[in-house]
Amino acid sequence: MDIKDQLGSMRAGEISRRTFTRNLLAAGVGITAAPLATRKAMAAAGDQATFFTWGGYDIPELFVPYKEKNGELPNFSIFGGSEEALTKMRGGFVVDVSHPCNSGLPRWVQSGLFQPIDTSRLSNWGDVMPELVSLPGNDAEEGTVWLAPFDWGQTSITYRTDLFEVEGEESWDMLWDPRYSGRLGSLASGGDAWWCGAIKAGVPMDQIHTDEAFEKIAAVMREQRPLLRTYTDDTTTLEQALASGEMVAAMTWNSSATVLKAEGVPVKFASPKEGALTWVCGLMIHKDAPNIDRAYDVIDSLLSVESGKFMINDYGYGHSNNKSFEQFDAETLSGLGLSDTPSDILGAGHFQVPQTQEWETKMNTVFEEIKAGF
Amino acid sequence: MSDQTLQTRSAPVATQATAGRFGRLMQRSEAARGYALLAPSLIFLGVLILVPFGILLVMSFWTASGFGFDTGFTTANYQKFFERPIYTALLNRSLFISGMVTVFTVLLCYPMAYYVAFHVHRHKMLWIVLMTLPFWTSYLLRVFAWKVVLGYEGVINSALMNMGLIEAPLEFLLYSQQAVIITLAHAWAAFAILPLYVSLEKIDKSLLEAATDLGDGPVRRFFRITLPLSLPGVISASLLIFIPTTGDYITPALLGGPDGAMIGNLIQKQFGPINNWPMGAALSIILMLCIATISLVFILLTLFVRKRVS
Secondary structure, three states: OOOHHHHHHOOOOOOOOHHHHHHHHHHHHHHHHHHHHHHHHHHHHHOOOOEEEEEOOOOOOHHHHHHHHOOOOEEEEEEEEEEHHHHHHHHOOOOOOOEHHHHHHHHHHHOOEEEOOOHHHHOOHEEOOOOOOOOOOOOOOOEEEEOEEEEEEEEEHHHHEOOOOOOOOOOOHHOOHHOOOOEEEOOHHHHHHHHHHHHOOOHHHHHOOHHHHHHHHHHHHHHHHHHHEEEOHHHHHHHHHHHHHOOOOOEHHHHHHHHHHHHOOEEEOOOOOOOOOEEEEEEEOOOOOOOHHHHHHHHHHHHOOHHHHHHHHHHHHEEEEHHHHHHHHHHHHHHHOOOOOOOHHHHOOOEEEOOOHHHHHHHHHHHHHHHHOO | OOHHHHHHHHHHHHHHHHHHHHHHHHHHHHHHHHHHHHHHHHHHHHHHHHHHHHHHHHHOOOEOOOOEEEEEOOOOOHHHHHHHHHHHHHHHHHHHHHHHHHHHHHHHHHHEEEEEEEOOOOOOHHHHHHOHHHHHOOHHHHHHHHHEEEEEEEHHHHHHHHOOOOOEEEEEOOOOHHHHHHHHHOOOOHHHHHHHHHHHHHHHHHHHHHHHHOOHHHHHHHHHHHHHHHHHHHHHHHHHHHHHHHHHOOOHHHHOHHHHHHHHHHHHHHHOOOOHHHHHHHHHHHHHHHHHHHHHHHHHHHHHHHHHHH
């Protein structure tokens, strides 16, 4: 097609008004469509895996091997609780890898949204601690697994050693202490708080589904509610509140205490006499994962020793790779509330027992009512 | 290349024919012209609002079972709404909070709009743009900024402590209903200033002069002329603020604390961790009905008052 000086030729009368308008329309369509074309092209160039995870795992330190291999970090999408994540994926959100925990594992498998992991494709699989792999419900057929364990730890109390006076032993009573009314905090997710309530109420983990247990736990949660400053799913909120003294004790995971200590805030991660809540989280691959090879790269990267060192040292979480622990002596580990034999820690605390979807719905309904003051 | 020339040759014939038929229809019927103009909005409304609304309505009569839905028709969700106190309490709290937000926002924005409409004579547009300047940042950022302002070691508390007015930080500032009201009143102010300004600007200044000539003082003149004539602006500003803030979710989630939670938070939880979508749908429908009723009563009431005044 020959290129014409449109304005010039119109002035010269060589081109009709109608033709000019038509060419203008063509130009308009072209300009509007141009970004669509480039977006598609860009997506094809940087097709990274999407990792749907908890806040705090979206950092380059955990993806050094991934970046070496693929040039870029994976894409991240963040959730505040694993129930929220499952609901979002059931609503049609497709990711490559997600990050549930042991208590949700059977329900996540049941949802039919995930595919078994072929462990022979993971170079670090040989070093993964077997006791973390053999979680209830993790066995898929022919030696494959549903979940590749990645991190484990505890839900306990982080408290300010200078502001909180411990009476006797460390205990869950600290978060029910009326002396510090309005200066205590809690995680908002029932997946943590309700189970900690069970420990406080003295309900055994395998009895948590009974009606009697429900009432007992609801009663302690109601008792705690007026003492709390706020419930939040955002650990940063709790960490900032602890650092400023707005809160003196809060229910947190290991990482909050480790992060605060690194900043020089006088805090301690309690080992309550009733036992802490213990959990193992891991990685699952979506059944329609668009970048399946890179999904395996994400998992392999998270299971690597580099990531493990970072998890232990900077976050204070346990890692699933045996070799990650070789860098740390027993004293450092026990200071972090960890051990190179996870069964020591997981066995000493209360390990969550997976529940049915009906139970989760009922528990969350009741817990929301309690949080709102009923 | 040759294809293209062929196409361009045959195209005008075809377009002329369709344009002719379409044009005749447009000329003949005024209604058709109207519908043609409305078509984009009608399609938008139909596809993006009415269809989801229908889905929501149907779903609200289902029940959740495990991961799926029991699609048998039941009004159980609506019964549950009235049986369990949490739902009505949160709804009432939401209506109260956004009612307060509406009142405060309109009261705060009216003087600003009044000033620009009557006392600024040059660069009015610049003033309006400057007033909406804070709203160029993201809504979420503004809400979060309020968290910093109201926080335990926030701007207000540190200022008061430095001045020696208080010993310990004021804790009621954050994680309370007040925090939600303050933040929403600021976050939605632009939506009040603009309609108020437009209705004040339209007031015929000669009416004000006439009132003064006939012996009204400034206060009487305001209540007899300016306020009634600016009521359409007040009504639209109130509705523009009341309707979206009732269902607001992020402000109470970040600043409300346990006592400041609103119905929007509960609806989100139903679709999230609680995983009871039918109940969430029922709550949304009830919320919509409530807002519609209140808005209707409000409009009728102001119309009635306006008639009485004039």
